[in-house]
Amino acid sequence: MYVVGMGRKYIVTRDVQNAPAEKSVLLVGAVETEDEVDELTAAGYDVAEQLHYPVAIATHDGFNVRDFGAVVVYAPSMDSSTGTGTALILQAEAHAHGVPVITTQSATDCAPCGTCRQYQTVSTARDASGAVVCVACFGDAPGCACGMDGVTEPVFLNGAWDVQCRRCTTITKAAFPSPWNVERDDAAAPADLFGIRA
Numbered sequence: 001m002y003v004v005g006m007g008r009k010y011i012v013t014r015d016v017q018n019a020p021a022e023k024s025v026l027l028v029g030a031v032e033t034e035d036e037v038d039e040l041t042a043a044g045y046d047v048a049e050q051l052h053y054p055v056a057i058a059t060h061d062g063f064n065v066r067d068f069g070a071v072v073v074y075a076p077s078m079d080s081s082t083g084t085g086t087a088l089i090l091q092a093e094a095h096a097h098g099v100p101v102i103t104t105q106s107a108t109d110c111a112p113c114g115t116c117r118q119y120q121t122v123s124t125a126r127d128a129s130g131a132v133v134c135v136a137c138f139g140d141a142p143g144c145a146c147g148m149d150g151v152t153e154p155v156f157l158n159g160a161w162d163v164q165c166r167r168c169t170t171i172t173k174a175a176f177p178s179p180w181n182v183e184r185d186d187a188a189a190p191a192d193l194f195g196i197r198a
Contacts, residue, residue, distance in 0.1 A: 023142070024054040024067070024160070026094075028087040029074035031059050041156075041180065043074045043104075048154035048161035050122045050134065052141040055154075055161040061089045070100040072122065113137055144168050156180035 027044045030036040041057050048055040053069065065071055071094040073087065094101050102123055110121045113134035120134060127133045135141050136152075144152055144165035154161040155169045156178045164172060173181045 023069045024056055025051060026056050026058055026063055026065060026068040026071045026090065027074055028058040028071060028090045031086050040074055044161045045154050045156075045180075047072050047074075047122050048163050050118070050120060052135050052152060052163050054163060057159060057161075058086060058090055059159075061086045063090060065090055065094045065099050066097050068094075068099060070102055073101060073103045075104065 025047060027040060027047055029040040029043065031040060037057075037059055040059075044055045044057050051072075055072070056063065056068070071091060073091055091101060093099075104122055105124060109124055110119060111124050111132040112119050114131040115137040116134060118134045118136075120132060124132055125135070125138065127138070141152065142163075143150070144163070146165060146168050148165040148167070150165060152163045152165055153169055155164050155172045156162075157172055157176055162172070
């Protein structure tokens with residue numbers, strides 16, 4: 001990254017971390033305290049569930065934003081007077097490199113999907129008739145990396161939220177336990193899949 005000021009050019013270097021998966025989303029926000037990191041991690045579940053893409057949680061500024069399909073800003077943002085270092089740096093880099101930046105919408109813009117009733121808090125999309133529609137009902141959800149289409153859910157793995165089918169989610173939760181991975185109310189009874197008892 002180049003910083004130009006007072007007639008001088010400086011090169012700022014730092015170690016960078018690549019995206020955890022192809023077409024991932026980077027979630028940035030306040031990470032100064034453990035509570036803020038927890039809040040950002042919890043918001044990552046909503047982003048993964050609504051956008052149906054893996055979500056990396058930016059707990060430091062060592063991410064290469066060009067490796068991500070988009071950067072989602074979970075307040076504060078550059079437009080806010082309360083912006084924090086990590087979020088501001090990554091958001092500015094995204095703007096500089098032409099990476100799409102999505103600022104989470106205000107509460108008054110949130111609405112449920114007209115088909116499945118999933119509440120849209122990140123970015124509300126509408127179809128040609130003006131009805132609110134989620135990514136899955138619109139048919140743009142990529143599905144699980146194993147190739148299965150259908151119902152997916154976010155699962156926390158290696159510091160990021162991944163979107164997986166029910167079978168892969170069950171295996172991941174059993175193989176990589178995390179306090180962030182909770183059972184859904186509508187989840188089926190634990191199964192024995194590939195020798196792993198969930």
